[in-house]
Amino acid sequence: MGKGDRRTRRGKIWTRSYGKARPRPNKKTKEEAAPPAEAQ
Numbered sequence: 001m002g003k004g005d006r007r008t009r010r011g012k013i014w015t016r017s018y019g020k021a022r023p024r025p026n027k028k029t030k031e032e033a034a035p036p037a038e039a040q
Helices: 009-015
Strands: none
Touching: none
């Protein structure tokens, strides 16, 4: 358990990989981040 263990979050960060222990950060688009203003 530690940096060398690819099954743990710390190990995933160290090996620069993603998986169940370290899911990818979800990128929000500009449309999702800023809700559209109501036009009247």
